[in-house]
Amino acid sequence: MPRTRRCHYPNCHEMVTFPDHYCQQHHEHEAEYLASRQRWTRSHDKHYTHKYNTVTRYRNDTKRQQYNFYRTRQWSHLRQQVLERDHYLCAYCKVQGVITPAKTVDHIIPIEFDETLKANVVNLAVICGSCHRAKTDWEQLYYGTGQGNELQSVTPINDVSAIVVLMNKE
Template sequence: MPKVRRCRQYGCHAMCLLPKHYCPKHVEHEKEYLATRAKWQNLGHNKAKAHQYNTVVRNRSSDKREQYNFYRTRQWAYLRQRVLDRDNYLCQYCRVIGKLIPDSKTVDHIIPVEVKPSDKANECNLAVICRPCHYKKTEWERKYYGTGNGNELKDVEPIEDVKRIVLMMNGGNNHASSEVYC
C-alpha cells in the first residue's frame, strides 16, 4: 500500500501520495510550499548549523558552558521575572535618554558575566533592555571590556551605572554621574 498524508491545504481532507504535500486538486501550491521550505533551510535553521554554533561559539570553554547553563536554571527564571516586574518591562537604557520602550523582555547584566562572574545572580547587576539597546551595548562591551568570541578581556574598571554606560555607548564621555543602579 502506498504511503499517504493529508493535503496541506486548509480545510481539505483529501489524501496525497508521499512525497507530495498537496492533493491533485491543490497541486498548484506545491512549488510555493517547497520554495518556502528551501528558503527556511537556507536561513540557517538546520541542525548542523545549530550544533556548530553550540559547540564552537556557545560552549567554547567550560566557563562559557557554565554561563550558558546558568540561563537555563530556575534561579535565572526567578531573577529574570523579578527584574522584569521591578522595571515594569521598560528598557532602562532608553529610559535614561527619556524614551519609554514598553514590552522589553530581555534582562541584561549591567556588568557582563565574563567580567564579573560573581555578580551573575545579583539582582542589582540586572536591567531590562530592548533589542536595539542590547545590540549597541553588546558592541560597546566588546570594545570596552574585550568580551566576546576571539577577544581578550581588558583590565578596565567595571561600570555599574546605566547612565554612564548609555553615554559611553552613544559616544559621550565616561565621566557622567556615578549613581549606582540598584
C-alpha cells in the first residue's frame, strides 16, 4: 500500500500519494512549493551544519588523552580479550556469589590514578552496570578520581574481592 498524506493546500483534505504534496486539483502549486523548500534549505544549511560536532567532551588534555585511549584498536583488543577471559560475567558480582552477565570492561585501579596500568590485562575486569556505578562512587571517595576531585595519595587496591568489601561498606 503506498504512503499517503494530506494535500498541503489550505482547507483541502484530499489524500495524496508520496512524493507529491498537492492533489490533482491543486497540482499547479507543487513546483512553487518545491522551489520555496529549496530556497529555504540553501539559506538555512549553514545554520544547521556549523554547530555539528562542536561540543568538546573533555576540556583538559589529560582527560582527552584518557578518553581517546578507549577509541584505539589496542583497547578494543584488550577489551575483547578480557571479556572472553571472564566469560562475559561480572567479576564483582562473582565474588559475592551472584552470576551477572556484563559487557563493560573496567580498570581495577583507575587510569586516572595510575596511567601506567591502562593497557595491563591484569588490571582489567568485566563489570555490570550496578557494580560499575558503585565502584565509581567508591573510587571517587578512595582515590579522589572524577571531576572536581583531587587525587589522594593512597595505596592502590588491585584485588577485586577487597574492593567489593570496601564498596559494600559505604
